[in-house]
Amino acid sequence: MGSLKWIAGVLGWVSGGPIGGLIGFLLGSAFESGLNTRQRVSGSFDAGGTYGTGGGATYRGYSATEQRNSFLVSLLVLSSAVIKADGRVHQSELDLVRAFVRQNFGEAAVDEAMRILNGLNAKQVNIYEVGGQISAYMNYSQRLQLFHYLAQIAKADGDFSKSEKEVLESIAAAIRLNAADAASVIAMFYKNTDSAYAVLGISPSATDDEVKSAYRRMAMKNHPDKVATLGPDVQKAAEEKFRQIQQAYETIKKQRGLN
Secondary structure, X not given: OOOHHHHOOOOHHHHOHHHHHHXXXXXXXXXXXXXXXXXXXXXXXXXXXXXXXXOOOEEOOXXXXXXXXXXXXXXXXXXXXHHOOOOOOOHHHHXXXXXXXXXXXXXXXXXXXXXXXXXXXXXXXXXXXXXXXXXXXXXXHHHHHHHHHHHHHHHOOOOOOHHHXXXXXXXXXHOOOOHHHHHHHHHOOOOOOXXXXXXXXXXXXXXXXXXXXXXXXXXXXXXXXXXXXXXXXXXXXXXXXXXXXXXXXXXXXXXXXXX
């Protein structure tokens, strides 16, 4: 289990609770003995793709490295629920997760992360137990970004199915996202005639002032700076989400002739 030096390093809050139990079951006693308490040990995998001892900005007492690693493990656990939603595991979905791990954590983390995901795909994940732990320790903007990745995975096979949409809605409730915010993210991938309004979390009957207020509110919630501690690649993905919000606003402004 030489590759365990990534997963058995600085993990933060996912080392306990239902997520820790899931990962511990998959990786065995090496994980259980190493992660029952928070650790900052030599050999942990840090945000830059090298081995170090963590550090950086904190949220609720957890370092930037702990936050990033916890974010990754949370993504793996919830990705398995999305990937299995339509009854099939698509290679395009696995490839998207693999690319995320490689871009954000380096090649050294890929094999272990995919082994964890494959193990999770063979198990039944309780979305609400896992979601409760995530909502307790991950800030709202990070949860929105996590949900955006999950929606992207659901769309990876080219077909946003009804079952995938239902699982995403269940995950949104489990991680305590506002229903309008969750619908906004889904609308970025599940297009229809009212998608621009859904991205802003409003209906087509909204007044011009309500449109402007909704844009300001969504822009504030989804600003890339709010996920800066998760690293430059996650922040870059958040910038794309932010652009989609801006584009939705511009579409509505054009339709209504707003300045």
